[in-house]
Amino acid sequence: MMGRRRSSFCFNLKISNRQQRPEGELSCPQRRSNPPKEWESARWGRRSRLAADKNVRAPFTAVVAKLSAWFAQNARDLPWRRTCDPYAIWVSEVMLQQTRVGTVIPYWQRWMRALPDVAALARAKPEKIHKLWEGLGYYTRVRNMQKGAQLIVERHGGRFPKKFEDVLALPGIGRYTAGAICSIAFNQPQPILDGNVVRVLARLFGIFGNPHEKSTNTKLWKLAEQLVLHAANASPGVSGLTHHFPCSLLNQSLMELGALICTPRQPQCSVCPVAKHCAALRQNRVMELPQLPPRQGAISQRFLAFVAQQGRRFLVRQRPPGIVNAHLWEFPNIECPEPASARSTASQNSRAANGICDQMTLKRAARRAVGFRPHSLEPLCTIRHSITRYRITLEVLRVAAARTARAASRADEWRTLRELKQLPFASAHRQILERL
Numbered sequence: 033m034m035g036r037r038r039s040s041f042c043f044n045l046k047i048s049n050r051q052q053r054p055e056g057e058l059s060c061p062q063r064r065s066n067p068p069k070e071w072e073s074a075r076w077g078r079r080s081r082l083a084a085d086k087n088v089r090a091p092f093t094a095v096v097a098k099l100s101a102w103f104a105q106n107a108r109d110l111p112w113r114r115t116c117d118p119y120a121i122w123v124s125e126v127m128l129q130q131t132r133v134g135t136v137i138p139y140w141q142r143w144m145r146a147l148p149d150v151a152a153l154a155r156a157k158p159e160k161i162h163k164l165w166e167g168l169g170y171y172t173r174v175r176n177m178q179k180g181a182q183l184i185v186e187r188h189g190g191r192f193p194k195k196f197e198d199v200l201a202l203p204g205i206g207r208y209t210a211g212a213i214c215s216i217a218f219n220q221p222q223p224i225l226d227g228n229v230v231r232v233l234a235r236l237f238g239i240f241g242n243p244h245e246k247s248t249n250t251k252l253w254k255l256a257e258q259l260v261l262h263a264a265n266a267s268p269g270v271s272g273l274t275h276h277f278p279c280s281l282l283n284q285s286l287m288e289l290g291a292l293i294c295t296p297r298q299p300q301c302s303v304c305p306v307a308k309h310c311a312a313l314r315q316n317r318v319m320e321l322p323q324l325p326p327r328q329g330a331i332s333q334r335f336l337a338f339v340a341q342q343g344r345r346f347l348v349r350q351r352p353p354g355i356v357n358a359h360l361w362e363f364p365n366i367e368c369p370e371p372a373s374a375r376s377t378a379s380q381n382s383r384a385a386n387g388i389c390d391q392m393t394l395k396r397a398a399r400r401a402v403g404f405r406p407h408s409l410e411p412l413c414t415i416r417h418s419i420t421r422y423r424i425t426l427e428v429l430r431v432a433a434a435r436t437a438r439a440a441s442r443a444d445e446w447r448t449l450r451e452l453k454q455l456p457f458a459s460a461h462r463q464i465l466e467r468l
Contacts, residue, residue: 092262095236095306096282100263102305103285106292108133111141118192118217119150122180125209126173133291139168151190153181162359162456169419169459171357176204194218207253215279221264223256224283225249228290234322235294238311243322259286333424336394337365337464339412340402340431345446346468347402347433351458352443356419361452362461364401364444365426398431403444407432413467415460426460428467 107113110133112124123143127136143164147153153161156178165174180202184192193199200210211222225233230243233255241248263282293300299318301307312318340347340363348361391409398406408431415426447455452465 091309092258093266095309096259096262096266096278098305098309099285099289100278100281103281103288107284107288108292111137116217118194118213119153120144121213121217122192122209123177125212126177126204127168129173130170131168135168139164149190150181150184150192153178154185154190158359159456163454166360166456166462167459171360173204175359179203180205192217196220196222212283215260215283217280219277219279221260221279222283223253223260224286225253225256226287228294229256229286230322231296232286232290232294235299235312235318236306236310238315238317238321240321240323242325244325256286328421330421330423333422334368335365335424335426336368336397336401337363337415337426337428337461338398338401338406338431339363339428339464339468340406340433342433342446344448346449346452347444348447348452348455349444357458359456360458360461361455362458363428363464366397366401368397368427394429398429402431402433403438404433407434413464415463417460417463424460426464428464 112120115121124136124140127140127143146160146164147156158175158178161174161178162171165171168174183202184190188198193202194214196210196214199205199213200207202210205213208224208226211224214220214222215224230252233239233252234243237255239248239251239255241251243249243252260279260282263278266278289304289306293304301310301313301318304310304313307313310318312321338347346363348363350361351357351359353359394409395406398409410430412428412430415428417424417426449468452468457465
């Protein structure tokens with residue numbers, strides 16, 4: 033069972049013994065028995081504040097112990113959970129944003145082979161990082177990662193920073209990602225709050241209100257902070273906290289519980305380790321929480337793409353900076369906002385029914401897109417995909433080009449099929465390439 037968001041896991045639990053670590057895999061360095069000095073003062077400085085209310089402390093302590101013990105027994109064996117390397121954890125956290133675990137695993141493994149450390153990412157060519165990221169979408173993430181790596185080299189001598197503030201200052205890193213890296217890689221008592229954790233905390237503590245609104249969001253962050261601080265302050269020997277990585281364990285247990293047990297639909301309350309403490313379950317209101325705002329309606333978009341061929345070469349272009357899918361390659365295309373008219377001929381009726389323009393309109397569209405009059409147009413395929421709330425239909429046509437045909441702009445290039453396979457393409461256009 034795969035969840036959308038998962039995080040890293042850098043200590044040895046029973047699960048890690050079920051499968052032999054493959055040769056060459058990253059491994060967790062030996063940990064000291066004492067907590068890192070970086071957060072020792074924060075740990076003891078906040079102990080008195082937490083101990084003030086014994087009535088509150090007791091359930092928090094029980095929740096922390098039960099979650100940690102459950103995670104130690106049930107955590108999935110994911111490749112980024114076999115390392116304490118903050119760089120490797122950073123890569124996994126960014127990849128897992130809006131992306132399923134099963135999709136991310138081969139991408140992460142391929143990335144770590146190609147760019148095993150901060151220095152390698154900092155000096156990599158843009159074409160290489162986009163190619164490694166091809167298909168994951170949200171490409172601003174990978175460009176921010178490279179900017180972050182370059183900043184680490186410049187300001188921190190190539191060593192991943194340990195201070196939360198320094199991690200938070202890296203491009204593209206917000207409070208959640210910084211907290212995840214610092215708690216998992218360095219065992220610091222930093223809270224985390226992603227979609228899975230929001231759902232767990234809202235149900236567990238009965239938090240009503242839109243979690244995106246400031247007041248509710250602040251409550252959830254405070255709860256996440258209290259939990260991780262209780263984990264950091266727990267006495268040795270407490271069930272589930274007999275190791276020296278309590279903050280890492282607790283934060284990951286929250287995310288894992290949201291992915292596997294406390295799911296948006298059909299939560300498995302009967303096997304939840306903290307069901308006894310769940311406010312939503314006691315009130316029979318589990319499915320009411322969290323109170324997320326209504327989703328925006330889907331927006332349909334239609335495009336025409338043209339595969340212009342000149343001998344063994346195909347016409348492609350690179351998308352400019354500052355727009356969606358910037359720096360990726362694609363085939364010439366235009367948006368086709370209007371559905372087909374009823375004037376289509378009998379031979380075009382089936383295509384017209386799908387919203388594609390008549391033959392004359394298609395030829396005019398092809399000329400605008402590729403820059404020359406096509407000799408002929410033939411249907412190639414239809415690609416359907418989604419980007420956030422947009423539902424996109426891409427109708428693809430082959431265009432026969434004369435030897436003297438010139439492209440529409442200087443940005444267009446004629447490339448062989450072998451050359452095209454080396455370029456990073458936008459997801460839908462990669463599907464076109466696979467059909468050539």
